Amino acid sequence: MLIYGLGRSGRGVARFLAAEGVRAAWHDAQPTPGDEALMADWGHTRAAPRGHYRTVVAAPGVPIDHPDLLALQAGGAEIVGEVALAARARPRLPMVGVTGTAGKGGTTVLIAHLLRESGVRAMEGGNIDPPLLDVVNEAEVAVVELSSFQLERVPGLRLPVAVITNLGTDHLDRHRTVEAYHAAKLNITAGQEASDVLVVPQGLELTTRAERRAFSAAQIALANGEVVLSSAELHPGIHPANAAAAVLATEALLTHLGRVADPAVLAQALRSARPVAGRFETVARVGEVAFIDDSIATRTIAVQAALERATPPIAWLVGGRDKGAELEPLAAAAQGRVTQVIAFGQDGEALARQLGLPFTPVGGEGGDEVMANAARAGLEALGRSGGVGGGTVLLAPIGTSFDLFRDYKARGESFRRAALTLAAEVGA
Known part of the structure; x- marks a missing residue:
């Protein structure tokens, strides 16, 4: 296995593998002295980005068409990211995946909060701190913020519950076209089946095998239409659309666990919720x-x-x-x-x-x-x-x-x- 690119995600991969007793090769174009010391402490070996590997775990910031990755892939390596590695290492861990052009971080944190208030040991990670692999051993449920960069390399990922907050325009310097950017985002539902749930904005048309549940900012409600809370009762820093999506995702995940969503508990949890620092x-x-x-x-x-x-x-x-x-x-x-x-x-x-x-x-x-x-x-x-x-x-x-x-x-x-x-x- 080769860890390609350190940074926050790459260090999370290296730390997790070391704890699992797995020693890997690693490469980074500009490693810091601190990175080098950590890799040595964890038993990982610096290597040039060539040769034959079964798996390459690439950092989100490395473009999918980077020449090194293409060469490694041609040599037989499968290119994955931290999220795919986490799903394979902990296949029984239920995950809620959240993506979107805006609002994905706030919605991720809000879902984790609603689940915890509902008695589930939920932990957030992924694109939001901490790395996903830092929480997989402690969480009963992982709520994962997923960027388009991460979603480019999630082969085989199946999420019982996925959320798309919205689809706009972003990262054209990386994806080059809006169509390619949206295609990366839609990988969040690519592995879902009919028994899974995809939460989407009302009016967003897309192809999926999962059950679609639509939300809007106009009503914060359960899937059956029962209103949980009025938007006026939310903290001003929490967008009603994020709250509406979070309620549907929380309900779906609780159902997946064989539990029932309590509207009164969700309402109180929404009243106590606070926005992520630095987000409105x-x-x-x-x-x-x-x-x-x-x-x-x-x-x-x-x-x-x-x-x-x-x-x-x-x-x-x-x-x-x-x-x-x-x-x-x-x-x-x-x-x-x-x-x-x-x-x-x-x-x-x-x-x-x-x-x-x-x-x-x-x-x-x-x-x-x-x-x-x-x-x-x-x-x-x-x-x-x-x-x-x-x-x-x-x-x-x-x-x-x-x-x-x-x-x-x-x-x-x-x-x-x-x-x-x-x-x-x-x-x-």
């Missing part, structure tokens, strides 16, 4: 002005949802590295709601110009200073520097974080610190 999260207030961190919002569908949910007037922080998101729907969603765009980072000003909205460019030395200036400019754009009145300073940046920050979480934390500093300054 109110991180500070200055008077009635809310500072909302949605740093992960780099997809058109996610940014549009943030614009529609935030309380106007909105000072919208836009920037980072442009990844080719569709901007026309965002310009339309901003009309009458966004007072000013605050443009920051590598492509912020270019994105703002394409949106055709009034904007203020900000700069600074380093990510934290840039974000502090952007947050302050947002507050000033609302005309609320004294902390009186309403509105939202919204970080829904469209661009990726890699121009100024190591990832979207670091960008969100920087925004949080800036917002809390402003709140302290004005005594809010």
Whole structure:
């Protein structure tokens, strides 16, 4: 076996194999000294990416058509990912798989929460921390966030319950076409049979052998139509569509386990649920002005949802590295709601110009200073520097974080610190 690519997923694979008493070869183009030390401690041997292997476990970030992988495949290797390895190693572990262009992380966490409140030892993993292989030995049920990258290499995966939150446009730099991107996403249901359940948005037509159960943001209900909770009772950071999908998925998994979903238990669990940090999260207030961190919002569908949910007037922080998101729907969603765009980072000003909205460019030395200036400019754009009145300073940046920050979480934390500093300054 060859572990190709370390990172979070690859280290999870290496750690799991070592605990199972399996020694593997490994390859990474730029391993850190820490990675090398871990591999040595776990008994894995560094190797060149050539030769004959039965199985290659490739990291999600490695393109499926990478020359090394193609050569290894030509030599007889099967190319799989962490998720396929987990399913084969623990075939009796029920899994709920969740994918989608937006909302998959929040829905994953919410399903795990509903299952735990229903008395099931559920643990989340996969594309969301931690790696799936870190939880398979402790979980009664694994709830797995699945990216399109992971779903490119899940041969034979059969999920008793799968969820598609939505299908939009993303990762064209990797998949090249929308059709290829959607095809990767739809691998989540490729191995399902008639006794399995696929939870999908109302109106999404696709081919599947599984039983389709459709959800919409209009009603959070069980499969028989019994309403569990009104959307008004959810935490503002939890999207009703995610809650509706989570309820149907939880009910389906409980049925798979031979249990019955209790609407009262699910309702109370939804009331107590909180959004994932950094996903449409109110991180500070200055008077009635809310500072909302949605740093992960780099997809058109996610940014549009943030614009529609935030309380106007909105000072919208836009920037980072442009990844080719569709901007026309965002310009339309901003009309009458966004007072000013605050443009920051590598492509912020270019994105703002394409949106055709009034904007203020900000700069600074380093990510934290840039974000502090952007947050302050947002507050000033609302005309609320004294902390009186309403509105939202919204970080829904469209661009990726890699121009100024190591990832979207670091960008969100920087925004949080800036917002809390402003709140302290004005005594809010």
